[in-house]
Amino acid sequence: MNSPECGKEELLFDCRLLLDSAHNGIVVIDRKGIIRFYNRAARSIFNDGDRPVIGEHFRDVRPEAWPEFRRVLETGLPQIGKKIELPQVTIIANRAPIRCQGKVIGVISIFQDISEYETLISQLQAYRQIKGELEAIFESSYDGLYITDGRANTLRVNKAYERITGLSGRLLIGRNMRDLVKEKVFDSSVTLEVLKRKEPVTLIQRIQGRKEVMVTGSPIVDEKGEIAFVVTNVRDITELNRLKADLERARRISSRMAEYMREQKGLERALDKIIVKSPKMIQVLKTAVQVAKTDTSVLLYGESGVGKSMMADLIHRLSPRKNKPLVRIHCGAIPDPLIESELFGYERGAFTGAAWSGKAGLVETAHGGTLVLDEVAELSLSAQVKLLEVIENKTFTRLGATVPTRVDVRVIAATHQDLEKRIGQGSFRQDLFYRLNGVPIEIPPLRERPEDIAPIALSSLEKLNRAHGFQKRLSAAALDALCRYSYPGNIRELIHIVERMFTMSEGETIDAEDLPWEIRSGVPASSRVWRKGMSLARAVEQFEEEVIREALRQSGSAEEAAQVLGIHYTTLWRKAKKYALSLQK
Structure with missing residues (x-):
């Protein structure tokens, strides 16, 4: 220097x-x-x-x-x-x-x-080592191992099982044991017996009518006492003389593998609601899974409708706080005069109209769990000061109180706005931004991850089919058109489009002609308003629906859309309900 x-x-x-x-x-x-x-x-x-x-x-x-x-x-x-x-x-x-x-x-x-970083690195290395050891044990076992879930669906088989039975794992994984028995792959199933008796079962099984093996199925129960997995140990009948000596070893392997599978199953359940195919979103999910293990504040960036709320839920479900409250507040939906009382609560007589007994705020309600602040940029500056106190000092003060209250919450904030720009405008505190921005996670818009469009659309349609008892499907042309649209409203818009097509389509196949005008691409212009077999009334309804949809999309609010269309708000509300259109931006 x-x-x-x-x-x-x-x-x-x-x-x-x-x-x-x-x-x-x-x-x-x-x-x-x-x-x-x-x-x-x-x-x-x-x-x-x-x-x-x-x-x-x-x-x-x-x-x-x-x-x-x-x-x-x-x-x-x-x-x-x-x-x-x-x-x-x-x-x-x-x-x-x-x-x-x-x-x-x-x-x-x-x-x-750097003590904390050293500890985290050690824990990660230990986890990878254990996972590798379990995989090695599973594959190096001389005994065949066959694992199913609690509904008898095949999850895994090891190489020893393929060697003993002559069956390929690729033909078994994903198949249900009941179907395999019906197809005479097995003459009987120890898995089905275990699920029926709810206890370990041993029997002799014939494979494809020729080879006999001894199979022992052991149930693995979850915390509710229900069977989550069945782990089956498979041995060639000629090796019975080794069974007693190796049985205890096989049970130990089954127990450790069941524990590993239970952990994996928990992660799969947490990820079940999130459909991801694109590399960008896979990386976002990896970051979310990693940060969920800590108590660090998380700031979720992204346009409206990209799935910020779902990501916040995922982080909570994978965190050590998963059994504690998850409290969410939309900061822009509560008027400024009420936001502080909603967040931090108030004491008796704190203001005119206050409840006689006082009221706990959402921060206090989330004690021990996670507080999710949607659209955090909408918080007033005075509320930002109190939120900063919660994050820094783990304390807050109710309105009308003089003594601070201690609280233990993890804060996850979400916004579609540029907070650094808001800081420059003086409407957001820089110190709060630094505290919230512990781990920033930017969720890309749907137009930047087109690989996710088809899976999300098909999943949404499947849920609608199950809920209403239909068997509707998307044609290749409709699915192709959906995948080429840019979705300014992101996932929320895609789901609404699928719901609308499901509601309005007349047959079991949803074709490109059932799509909204802004999505259709390559469809003949004549078919946009009328196609053969369509009545005049239906064509008029379709045109009216598209005009209302476009007005809602381009307007800042439902009231503004009604004014642009020259109709009363109640008329717009009635027609939106008729065509299953959302009035929420």
Whole structure:
């Protein structure tokens, strides 16, 4: 560190006002080894408390670090990224000489506590090692292993099973045991017996009418006492003499594998509602799964309708707080005068009209769990101050109260706005932004992940079929047209379009002609208004529906759309209900 004009050396060490509040530890010594600066972070990391250190020789305060400081003084060479393991913490330190007129007059050291990062890395490595060990054990078992879920659907078989039975796993995985028995692949099923008796079962099974094997099925129950998996141990009948010696080993393997499968099943259940095919969204999901394990604040970015609420739910379901409350508030849906009382509650008599007994706010209701703030950019500045207190100090104060209340919540915020732009406009606090932005996750719009359009559309249609008892399907032309549309309303718009096509289509096949005008591409112009067999009344209804839909899409609100169309709001509401159109933006 060189200074063009040195002046008095003392000025180089007078930096308390600038550096004492820094997050990293900072220590400065002069050429004699005397400590000239020692900030609060350094005291915290080294657990020095109020011990007087300024003016002391560094050798007497930190004898273990003095040799390295002395080396920098003597050589004038910096030391970068030195890892130091202390009894209580692990730190990374940089040391640099302080120069004045070409001479080394001292040393500055900046260091950071990385103990938590070290712990996280160790845990991740341990998890990967256990997963690898379980996979290796499963595949290296000399016994055949056959795993089904609680409905007798085949999940996995190992190589030993293929060797013993001569059956390929590719032909079995995903098949139900009842179907396999009907097709004479097996003459009987130990899995079905286990599900029936709800206890371990052993029997002799004939494979494709020729080979006999001994199979032992063991039920694996979940926390509700219901069978979640059946793990079957398969042995060639000629190896019965080894059964007793190896049975205990097989059970241990089954138990560990069942535990692993249970963990995987839990993750699959959490991801069940999210349909993902695109690489962009797969990376977003990986980030969400990783951050769910911690208590870090999360800021979800993305346009309206991309799935921010669903992502917040996923993070909560995968977090250690999954059995605690998940409380959501739409910050833009509550008027400014009420937002603070809704969030933080109020005491008896706090304001005119307040409940006699007072009321707990949503922050207090979420204690121990997760608080999701949709459209956080809409919060008033006064509410932002109180929210910052919740995140920083784990406390808040009810309206009308004088004593703060402690609370333990994880905050997940979501917005479709540019918060940094709002900061520049003075409508959002920068310090709150930094706190909320612990892990930013940007969810891409649907137009940037076209691979997800078809799966989402088909899944939505399947749900509608199940709910209403239909068997409707999308034609190839309709699905192709859906995949080429840009969806300014994202997933929400896609789902509404599928619901509308499901409602309005007359046959079992939903064709491209059933799509809204803005989506149809390559459909003859004559078929946009009328096609053979369509009555005049139906054509008029279709035209009216498209006009209303376009007005709603281009207007800021339903009231504005009604004004543009020259009709009363109640008329617009009635027609929107008729055509299953949403009036919500």
